[in-house]
Amino acid sequence: MMLRSRGVIAAIITSTLYVAFFGLIEDLEFGIGDESIGFFDFVLPGFAVFLMVYQIQDITVAVGASFKARGILKRLATTPLSPARFIGVQTLTYVGLGVIASGLVLAVGKLVGGYVAMTANLLWLVPLVAMVALTSIALAYVIAGLTPNPQTATNVGSTFSFLMFGFAGVMFPVAALPGVLPDIVPYVVPHAAAIEAIRGIVLNGDAITAYGRQVLIGIVWLAVALTLAPLAYRFTDDR
């Protein structure tokens, strides 16, 4: 059912097209103080992960909020199925798709001229992307559960996705933030630490062991999101 969804297919196509489009950039860099960072090489790892993940998140918010509004959740409340198991089943299928699609986008990025360090460490992207995807989907259920209607859910979800592009280091270097924020952001912004690890592996060929702190932060965020999701996305209104 999910693979037949036009939204999912569109997400894969648009992600690859965006990256291919950015590959056309001839001469663009980020400037921070005296430093310059090549734009496409910087954004490619983050985009490879997040262009697909944010769309999966948006789809999940929309579908989750719609299920709630249409009374499907209420109907499920009369069955032995628990919210946690319901969310789990929906989530796992999207995670697999997110991992595959991210690999595809990264490959397209390399084809259009982006830099990717071709080492065996790239395989660590699989669990890292899965972690990011799983966290996003769980947070999507939190949003769907806490918002009063599908339209508000979609607006909140889109705003949240947009902020992640900025603050999670997907599109902009976190180092450009003022004061102590670059040190704080990896802890308080979902995905920021994971994106840092992913960027290091893709651009530098680093081993996963170089990013133990970032992986731990990502796991904590995942645990928080998975704990909140069934609490927020309840089948009934009894709290």
Add this chain to the structure above:
Amino acid sequence: MSSTNEPAVEVRDLVKVYPRPGGGTLRALDGISFRVENGEFFGLLGPNGAGKTTALEIIEGIRRPTSGEVRVLGVDPRKDLDRVKRMIGVQLQAASYFSLLTIAEILDLFGSFYPTRRATTELLETVGLLDKADFYVRHLSGGQQRRFSVAAALVNDPQVIFLDEPTTGLDPQMRHSLWEMLRRLNRDEGKTIVLTTHYMEEAELLADRVAIIDLGRIGSIDTPRALIAGLDGQGHIEFTTNRAVDTSELAALDGVTGAATRSNGGGSSLGPDTYQLAITDPNVAVTSLLSWSQGRGIEMRGLEVVPGTLEDVFLQLTGRELRE
């Protein structure tokens, strides 16, 4: 301006054909014709899918016919739709209104679209919603929303009002209340009303004349009384018994043309089945039935003679039940 001899609505050989998704065509209207006189209350009675809404929407000008002619107060909607819109009022089967405007504001807005209009307070009073003037439509009950739809149809003080299944889904009390209002509009204000319905009682009670429509065709048009009088039979007898009986014996009785049973479900105090006998003459049939039951030692319960209805007319004309 139409002449007084001109009918309010005239439909001639109206056909509407749709392509089917899998190929072929669907003939939603198959050459229907009818006239509605000025000041008449006209009913189009048929089940879901008969073509009632399609016919109405073509007359109202929001759907194009495949062929045929339509005139509303002498005007062809295809040639001068704007003029027709100014003369008619429409209550759609499932209408929606702006969700963030109150019902008074919606009537004000709609009224502003016409050269002449009725005052909003007068309209709300007519439909019994004056105290709800500041409510949004979604905060009204189902019956109130339906009454509001009728008010919106009256905003331009139209000469002809089209109502598409106005009481579907309403409880009996709301339905009767709406009927009263429609009767007043027709009788006291002289409005011509064309109403579609699949409720037999509604057509019988309200309409001066009824057109029976099914599968895109009109079977018959006449007053409800004349349609019922034209039945082969005179309605039917219903009763229950203390024990099961053979319906072939019942069908053979004098004055009876057919017999059928309807289950009452387990545990009914009426007994397991209700028997229905189609009859030609109620006196002959009842006498014959009572005589037979005494002879068999069968206890009759709840014996009732049910006069012919439009439902029987529909069944006779189409071979199908009005209620599916």
Add this chain to the structure above:
Amino acid sequence: MTVISGTLRLASASTRQLLRSSEAWATTLAFPGALLAMLWLFSELRFEFGSQQVALIDFWVTGLGVLGVALGNGHAFLANISNWKAGGVLKRISLTPITAGQLIVGEVIPRAVLGMITIVAFLAVGNALGADIRMGAELVSVIPVMVIVTFTGLSVAFVIAGITKSPQNANAMDTAVSWPLYLVTGTMFPLAAFPAWLEQIAQFVPYTGLIATVRGVVLESRPLTDFGAELAVGVVWMTGLLLAAGRTYRFVK
């Protein structure tokens, strides 16, 4: 009732609904607020391309101000009007003497006014947060440009609502149409960083010239007359889309 008075009555009703809509307020305030906060925090970041450079906050406040903020209601607006079509509001209106064109213009007028207020406020707040936005007569010059932008965007919404069968399809098509626009119009990334052929094609894409006009006016204090070609392309798109909207967003079967 004249055509004008009927349209103005619709515009008045539309304004009332807009002011009562919590969705409209949320999208007018929440997304721009989040965007400005993010740009303020990244105010040290700049784009460098060739020999040029521009602060991210300057570039995005003008680009996203024109496209993202002024059309911030576009998505919710599209949901509204495609729900009208699916839910029967359009059908009910079509039974009155009001034309589809009047309905469209009546809806567009208050949203265009809201769009203009929003962009001026957005540029002003952007300036307060550190963007190098000229706040004098330049702001007044921006208004006619925003009229073109808003009418264009809302016409697109009507066309999409008119040609799609359901609010879900409308939403999907809007996403498919909108996101490429953010990329190829120079909204978020300087077109000068792309190949020359893309830059040339982009000049004929809706909004590209209008965004360049706003940037030129508020960042460089250039007069509107410097942007005749860009404004002409914008007006042509706006006119064509308005006409298309009138033809597609209707209910007659």
